[in-house]
Amino acid sequence: RLILDCPDRVGIVTCAAEFITRHNGWILEASHHSEEESNWFFSRIVVDANSLPFGLDGFRKEFTTIAKEFKMNWRIVDKSVPKRVVLMVSKESHCLSDLLDRWRSKDIDCEIPCVISNHEDLRGLVEWYGIPFHHVPVSRESKAEAFEQMVGLIEQYSSDTIVLARYMQILPEWVCARTVARHQESLP
Numbered sequence: 001r002l003i004l005d006c007p008d009r010v011g012i013v014t015c016a017a018e019f020i021t022r023h024n025g026w027i028l029e030a031s032h033h034s035e036e037e038s039n040w041f042f043s044r045i046v047v048d049a050n051s052l053p054f055g056l057d058g059f060r061k062e063f064t065t066i067a068k069e070f071k072m073n074w075r076i077v078d079k080s081v082p083k084r085v086v087l088m089v090s091k092e093s094h095c096l097s098d099l100l101d102r103w104r105s106k107d108i109d110c111e112i113p114c115v116i117s118n119h120e121d122l123r124g125l126v127e128w129y130g131i132p133f134h135h136v137p138v139s140r141e142s143k144a145e146a147f148e149q150m151v152g153l154i155e156q157y158s159s160d161t162i163v164l165a166r167y168m169q170i171l172p173e174w175v176c177a178r179t180v181a182r183h184q185e186s187l188p
Contacts, residue, residue, distance in 0.1 A: 001046050004067070004074035008034045008041040012070055016045060019066055026051035046079060085110045086159040088150070088167035091121045095165040100129050113157035116150055118169060138169055147175050154179060 002020075006012065013032055020027055029046040052059055056076055067074050089096045096115070102108040114132040115122070126133040134153055138146040154162060162179065164171075 001077045001079045004072045005042045006070045006072040008039045083110045083160040086162050087115045087165050089117045089165045090168040091119045092166040
C-alpha cells in the first residue's frame with residue numbers, strides 16, 4: 001500500500017499510476033482526494049508487490065524521484081500487517097461497543113492493543129474483550145500530566161493510529177503533533 005500526501009496539482013495520479021504500470025505493477029485498489037481549503041492531495045494505492053520486478057526496496061529507491069518532484073510525504077505499508085489502533089473513550093459506550101464488536105467479528109481488520117479512558121465506566125466492557133484498559137483521569141489541574149501519560153501509553157503500545165470513540169476531551173495540539181511526528185520519522 002502506497003500512502004502519500006502532497007500539495008495538490010495536476011498530474012499526481014497520472015504520474016504515480018504511470019510509474020507503477022511502467023514497471024508492470026498491478027494496481028489492486030486506488031483512492032484519492034483533495035482538500036480544497038488546504039490545497040492538499042491524499043492518495044492510497046494498493047499494489048500487488050509480487051508484480052513489481054524490483055521488490056519494495058527497489059520501489060522505494062525508484063519512487064523517490066517522483067516523490068521529490070511533487071514534494072510528497074509518502075510511505076509503503078504492508079497491507080497484510082494489521083494496523084495497531086488505540087481507542088480513546090469517555091463514558092458513552094455506543095461507539096466503543098460498535099468498534100469492539102466489529103473488531104471481534106473481523107469486520108475491522110486491526111489490532112487494538114489498549115483502550116484509554118478518562119473515566120472507569122467502560123473498564124468491564126473493554127476487559128470482557130480481553131483488551132488492556134487504562135484509566136487516565138483528566139482535571140483542569142492535571143491536563144498536561146494526563147495527556148503526557150496518554151501519549152506515553154500510545155507510544156508504549158506502538159500505535160499506528162488513535163480513534164476517539166466518543167472521547168470527550170479536546171486533545172491539545174502538541175499531542176497530535178507528537179503523534180504525527182513519530183510516524184513521519186518512519187517515512188522513506
